[in-house]
Amino acid sequence: MAKTPVQFTVNGQPRAVFAEDAQNLLDTLRRDVGDMSPKYGCGQGTCGACTVLIDGEPHLSCLVLAQSCDGQSVETTGGLADGPNLHVLQAAFMEHFAAQCGFCTAGMLMAAKALLDRNPNPSRDDVIEALSGNICRCTGYEPIINAILDAASRGGQRIAGGAVI
Amino acid sequence: MPVTVQTFAQASEAAAALSSDRDAFYFGGGTLLMRAVNEGDPRLARMIRTTDASLRQIRTSGSRIEIGAGATMADVLANRELSFLHRAARSVGGPAIRNQATVGGNLFAWTPYGDFTTALLAMEATVSLVGAGEMALDQFLAERDRQPRRLVAALSVARPTATGAFRFHKVSRIKPERTSLMCMAAHLPQSGGRVQGARVAYGGMAETPIRMLAVERALEGATLDEPGIAAALAVVCEGASPATDAIASEWYRREVAPVHLKRMLLGQGN
Numbered sequence: 001m002a003k004t005p006v007q008f009t010v011n012g013q014p015r016a017v018f019a020e021d022a023q024n025l026l027d028t029l030r031r032d033v034g035d036m037s038p039k040y041g042c043g044q045g046t047c048g049a050c051t052v053l054i055d056g057e058p059h060l061s062c063l064v065l066a067q068s069c070d071g072q073s074v075e076t077t078g079g080l081a082d083g084p085n086l087h088v089l090q091a092a093f094m095e096h097f098a099a100q101c102g103f104c105t106a107g108m109l110m111a112a113k114a115l116l117d118r119n120p121n122p123s124r125d126d127v128i129e130a131l132s133g134n135i136c137r138c139t140g141y142e143p144i145i146n147a148i149l150d151a152a153s154r155g156g157q158r159i160a161g162g163a164v165i
Numbered sequence: 166m167p168v169t170v171q172t173f174a175q176a177s178e179a180a181a182a183l184s185s186d187r188d189a190f191y192f193g194g195g196t197l198l199m200r201a202v203n204e205g206d207p208r209l210a211r212m213i214r215t216t217d218a219s220l221r222q223i224r225t226s227g228s229r230i231e232i233g234a235g236a237t238m239a240d241v242l243a244n245r246e247l248s249f250l251h252r253a254a255r256s257v258g259g260p261a262i263r264n265q266a267t268v269g270g271n272l273f274a275w276t277p278y279g280d281f282t283t284a285l286l287a288m289e290a291t292v293s294l295v296g297a298g299e300m301a302l303d304q305f306l307a308e309r310d311r312q313p314r315r316l317v318a319a320l321s322v323a324r325p326t327a328t329g330a331f332r333f334h335k336v337s338r339i340k341p342e343r344t345s346l347m348c349m350a351a352h353l354p355q356s357g358g359r360v361q362g363a364r365v366a367y368g369g370m371a372e373t374p375i376r377m378l379a380v381e382r383a384l385e386g387a388t389l390d391e392p393g394i395a396a397a398l399a400v401v402c403e404g405a406s407p408a409t410d411a412i413a414s415e416w417y418r419r420e421v422a423p424v425h426l427k428r429m430l431l432g433q434g435n
Binding site: 020021022024043044045048051054057058059060062063064065067068111114128129130131132133134 | 167168169170172192195196199200202203204212214239258259260261262264265341342343
C-alpha cells in the first residue's frame with residue numbers, strides 16, 4: 001500500500017515520515033520518529049496516556065490520523081526537559097510523588113502544560129478540569145493536582161540540580 | 166487488511182465518494198473512527214475525509230445559528246454566541262477530546278454518547294446534507310442507520326427565546342463528567358408564566374437521542390413548579406427504551422429518570 005509523506009515538527013525538530021493511510025500519530029511518534037514518551041494506553045481516547053500538543057492544543061495521539069499532522073507542530077513529554085534541566089512540571093511531579101507506576105505521567109504532563117501555557121495561574125478546579133480526560137490508577141490524583149498547582153506557583157522555569165533557575 | 170483513507174479538497178467530492186460506497190465511513194474528528202481503527206474493526210476498510218474548511222465554519226449573523234459539521238466542541242466553546250450550548254459542549258470528554266470531537270460526528274455517536282446531539286434536538290435543529298438538502302434532526306436520527314451514507318454539512322438552530330429557557334442536564338458517575346448515564350435537554354419558552362412550545366430530548370435512553378413527545382405535551386401550559394411538572398414526571402419514560410450497559414441497567418435508568426427530569430425542569434440541575 002502506498003504511504004503518505006508527512007512533514008511536521010516534533011519538539012521543534014523538523015521530521016519527515018511516510019505514514020500508512022490510517023496510521024495514528026502515536027504509532028508514528030513511537031515507531032517512526034523514535035519518541036517513546038507518549039504511551040499507548042487504551043487506544044480508545046479514554047485514558048489520556050498518549051496526550052500530546054498539536055499546535056499548542058492537547059490531543060490524544062492515538063485518535064489523530066498521522067497524515068492530518070502534515071505541517072503541524074507536535075510537542076511531547078520527550079521535549080519538556082532541556083538536557084539535564086527538568087521542566088518545572090517534571091520537577092514538581094517528582095517532588096510531590098505525583099508518579100507511581102508512571103504510565104499516565106507523560107499524558108498528565110502534557111495536559112498540564114497545555115493548561116499552564118494558556119492559564120499560568122489556574123485554580124484547583126481549573127486543574128481538575130484540565131486533567132478530566134486523563135486517568136491515573138495509582139495516585140488518587142491529589143499529588144498530581146498539587147504538583148501542577150506548585151509548578152504554576154513557580155512560573156515556567158526549568159530546574160537544574162534541584163534548584164529553580 | 167489495511168484501512169485506506171481518501172482525502173478530498175472539496176466537501177462535495179467527499180460526499181460523492183461516500184454515497185458511491187456503502188462500506189465507506191466518513192472521517193471527521195477521529196474520536197469514533199480511530200477507535201475502530203485501533204481495535205482492528207473488520208467492518209472498516211475505507212475512510213473518506215475532506216480538508217474543506219467551509220465545514221468548520223460557525224455563522225451567527227443570521228436569524229438562525231449555523232454550525233459547520235466539522236466544528237469541534239472546542240470551537241463551540243470559543244464562540245460566545247453559542248453560550249447556551251457551552252454546557253453541553255463542555256460535557257463531551259476532556260479538553261483533548263473536545264479539540265477533536267466534531268458537532269457532525271456527535272450525530273453518529275453510539276448511545277450513551279451523543280450529549281451534544283441531545284442538546285441540538287431540544288433546540289429543534291435542522292441538518293444540512295452536502296448536496297442533499299435539509300431535514301429535521303429528529304428525522305435524521307430516526308433514519309440514520311437505514312439510509313445510505315450522507316455527508317453532513319452543518320446544523321442550524323434558532324436562539325433560545327430567553328436566557329434560561331434552554332436547559333441541559335447530564336448524569337454521570339464521575340466528576341468532572343465522563344460517559345453519560347443519561348442526559349436531558351429542554352427548551353422551555355414561557356408566556357405569562359406558563360410553558361408554551363416545550364421541547365424535551367433525552368440522550369442515553371434509546372438507540373439515539375430522542376424527543377420526549379409525551380413529556381412535551383404534559384408540559385404544555387404548565388408552570389415550572391412542583392405541581393406544574395407533576396404530569397410530565399408521570400410520563401417521564403414514555404417513548405424511551407433505555408438499555409442495560411456497563412454504565413447502568415435499564416431498571417436504574419428508568420428509576421432515576423424522574424429525579425433528573427424534575428431537577429432540570431425546576432432549575433436544580435447541574
